Structures are given as C-alpha cells and as structure tokens.
Amino acid sequence: MSAIKKFAGQTAIYGFSTIFSRVLNFILTPLYTKVYPAAIYGIFTTMYAWASVLNAILAFGMETTFFRYLNKPDQNREKVYANTFITVAFITAVFLVGVLLFADYIAVWMRTGESSVDDYSRYIKYFAFILAADALAIVPFAKIRADERPLRYGMIKIFNILIFIGLNLFFLLLIPYILNNDLAGADFFRPWYRHGWVGYVFISNLAASIITLVLLLPELLQLKLRLDMPLIKEMLLYSFPILAANISFIINETSDKIFLGRLLPENISELHVGIYGACAKLAIFLNLFVQAFRLGAEPFFFSQAEKKNSGETYARIMNYFVIVVSVIFVGLSANIEILKYFIGSSSSPEQQAVYWSGLDVVPILLFGYACLGIYMNLSIWYKLSDQTRYGLYISGIGAVLTIILNIIFIPKYSYMASAWISLAAYAVMMILSYILGQKNYPIPYNLKKNLAYLLSSIVLVTLSFTIFNRNLIIGNLLFVFYAAAILYFERKELKLILGK
Secondary structure: OHHHHHHHHHHHHHHHHHHHHHHHHHOHHHHHHHHOOHHHHHHHHHHHHHHHHHHHHHHOOHHHHHHHHHOOOOOOHHHHHHHHHHHHHHHHHHHHHHHHHOHHHHHHHHOOOOOOHHHHHHHHHHHHHHHHHHHHHHHHHHHHHHOOOHHHHHHHHHHHHHHHHHHHHHHHHHHHHHHHOOOOOHHHHOOOOOOOOOHHHHHHHHHHHHHHHHHOHHHHOOOOOOOOHHHHHHHHHHHHHHHHHHHHHHHHHHHHHHHHHHHOOHHHHHHHHHHHHHHHHHHHHHHHHHHHHHHHHHHHHHHHOOOOOHHHHHHHHHHHHHHHHHHHHHHHHHOHHHHHHHHOOOOOHHHHHHHHOOOOHHHHHHHHHHHHHHHHHHOHHHHHOOOOHHHHHHHHHHHHHHHHHHHHHHHHHHHHHHHHHHHHHHHHHHHHHHHHHHHHOOOOOOHHHHHHHHHHHHHHHHHHHHHOOOOHHHHHHHHHHHHHHHHHHOHHHHHHHHHO
16 A cells, blocks of 8 residues: 555655646647637647657657666666666657658648748748657656656756746737737737737747756766667667557547548648547546556556566556546536536637537547546556567557558548547557457456446436536536435545545
8 A cells, every 4th residue: 555655755846747738738728729710729639749759769768767777777777777768869850851851842741721831831840840849858867767856857847838828928928918908018929920820839939948858967967978788778678569559549639630630621621630630629628647657657567567466556556547548538528518618708709609519529539538547557567568569469450450440430420520539549449458468467446336337427427428418417417426325335445545
C-alpha cells in the first residue's frame, strides 16, 4: 500500500499540473471559436494533427527507453541521460534542416480549402521550430520525472501554458482592441497586423516552447555529452518498436482529422474538420486524467518491476484507474449541455449552431479515451519484459484499422465515422494487449469487476445521452446514482486506503 500511496501522491501532483494547464489552455477554445470561423479552425486542427505525428517521430521512443535503461542495475545514469538526449538532438537537427529546405513544397501538398500557399509555408516553418524545441525538452522532462520532482515538472508546464495564453490574448484580443479604439500603439500595429490570421496562435506556441527550453537549462547543463555508440545501438533496438507503436498510436489519434480534410469535398472539408476538432475538445477532460496517469505511472511501474508483489500492485492500480475513468465518463456525458458552451458561447447564434451540430461525437470519443487509458495501463507488460515489438504489433493493427475504415466510411458519414473508428481502434488495442499480456507477462487483473464498471457506465451514458436526450437533471441523477453505487461496493477498499 505504501508504494501505491507514493504513486498516488506523485500522480496527484502531475494530475493537478496537467489538468490546471489544460484547463487554462481550454479557456482559449471559446476565443478561437469566436475569432475563427469553423473552416479556419480546421487549419488549426490539421496543423496540430500533423504536429502530433511528427512529435512522436522526433521523440523516437526515447522517453520510455530512458526510464527502462535508467532502472537497469548495470547502467550508468549519467551515460543513459546523455546518450538518449544525443539521439533525440541528432534526429531533431536532421528534421529541422529538411523541413526548412522543403517548406514551400510541403505547403503546396498540405494546403486545403482556400488558404494561400504562402500562409501554409509560414505555418510549416513555425511548427518546425516548435517541434524542435519540444523534442529537445523531452529527455530533460523525463529526467525530472525520474528524479521524482513532479512539482518542478508541473510548474514549468504551467508556466508554458501561461505564456501561450498570454500571447494569444495579446494577439487576438489586445491588439484588435487597440486598433479599433485607436489607442497608443495603433500606428505600430496597423501596418502588419492581420485580423483573423491563425498564424498568431502558432507564433504564441513557438515563443512558449522556446522559453520552456530555457527553463530546462539546469537539466541541460547536467548533460555530460559522452557518445557511447554501443549503448545508443542497444537503446535504438529497444526504442524502435516503441517509436513505431507511438506513430501508430498517433495515427489512431490524429489521422481522422487529416482524412476528413482529404476525403471530403473541398467546399466542406475545413468546415467539418473545424466542427470535429472543436467538439473533440470536450473529450479532453477525460484525456487529461489519462495523460496525468501516464506521467506518474511510467517511471513508477519501472521502479516497481523487481519487487515481489509488483503484479498485485499493477492490478490494484488498474482497479482504481477503471473506476475513475468510468465516473468521469458518466459525469461528463451527463453535463454535455453545460460543457458545450465552451465551444460556442462567444459565437453568433448561426456559428454556435454550426459547432454544436457535432456534439454527438463527444461520448463516443470519451469512451475511446477510456479504452486508450486502459491500454496504456496494460502496455506495461511488454515494456517490462523487453518485448516492445508487441507494442508495434498492437498499435500497428489499430493504425491499419483506423486508416482502412476512415477511407471507407468518411466520404459517407464524415466526422461521425471518425469518432466511431477511433473508439473501435482503441478498444481493439485494449483487448489485444490484455490477451497477449496474460500469455506473456501475467498480471492478476480483476477482469470481472473492471468490465462491470465499464459496461454499466456505457448503459448509463446511453440512457442519459440518447434516451433522455441529454437532459441535465436526469443525467446527473444517473451520475449520482452511479457514484453512490461505486462508493457502496468499494467501501472496504476505501476504508483501507483512508486508514493507511
């Protein structure tokens, strides 16, 4: 129980910083939907979808590899830190040079809708530097987590978001206010400021990423850059399947938005991407918990691997995880009628109706994130047993499924197909990981209990969202009933935890 208590404490800090940062970031969504029409918001969604794919490539699976090799008794910690960073830095340098040389050609290929090639070329260059700065921060951030310093990790992440938000408010609200009221500085801003230009969001992101890298200087200055090629080759063999698995995962996460832009008619593609991207933001609240859990879980699980009762610890954490994601799933679905104002409160009634037309995807995406979180929890078996190729197989199957089904169904069903396909891919990955894990690295998960909580949550959400037509009162009564039932059935475990 002491190990779980330690894990819970660290995850709570990661969770607070992650949720606080993302909630601050989420505050920008109403601003974006006010400033940008859905078609322009589609550009925003598409660029960040591509950035997610490229971020996985630049990381090259080295974050997980760093934790794995750091906990091997025969490895020098300083050497592991230096060589994982060197690997990421080399890949990043090659990427940055390549993108800057061919930015115009990439822009011609990426452009959709009526946006200019010149604008897309600028966006690509901004993102090249954003991705480079973020990639160089990956290993220093992993070191902070390995050193069990969640407060420092959280403070840097929060500061990053505050800079990003501050610059967004400066470009999208303050400058237009100065220009509209002809205040001091208006003559300076008027010649170059472009109303409604989405590039200001990307400039804000770039500034925040660079400042974050500066804040990581204490960790960067601890690097002792001694190249160890045998170690790098060994780590690359471990990390390559993780890289491929991460890319496959990112394909599952982002390809739907890319395919929407490519497979729908040009006159509606950016519009539908914008609607889907905005409504998907409402599912982020569950994804926040999943990401916070991952930040605390990965270093913790590796540190527990050699302990006698590690399997029971992993199974117990899974129980808690399933309970929490099920409660969040039911609670968020019950309150869609409130949450929807985050993506439409500042828009005109017509624009509001456009964004809200996609709300049906939200519970589907929410349960997809629940499946993803369970998969992340389950995936520890192949990382601990050095069988990372299974991560490639599982994620690869999910990616192939996502690509094929998107190509088949998006032209007919648009973003509703994307939501269902995303859920199906994560569910398949979750099931495959459980089956293969129990054969290769058995962990005594309580399958019946976990399934009972998941299936009951699906029933309640279906009743709340479909049968009762998103009625707030009935939805929240069902939510309270569900939470009370969990408290009753888990009362002994809760007493034990509180007693400890």
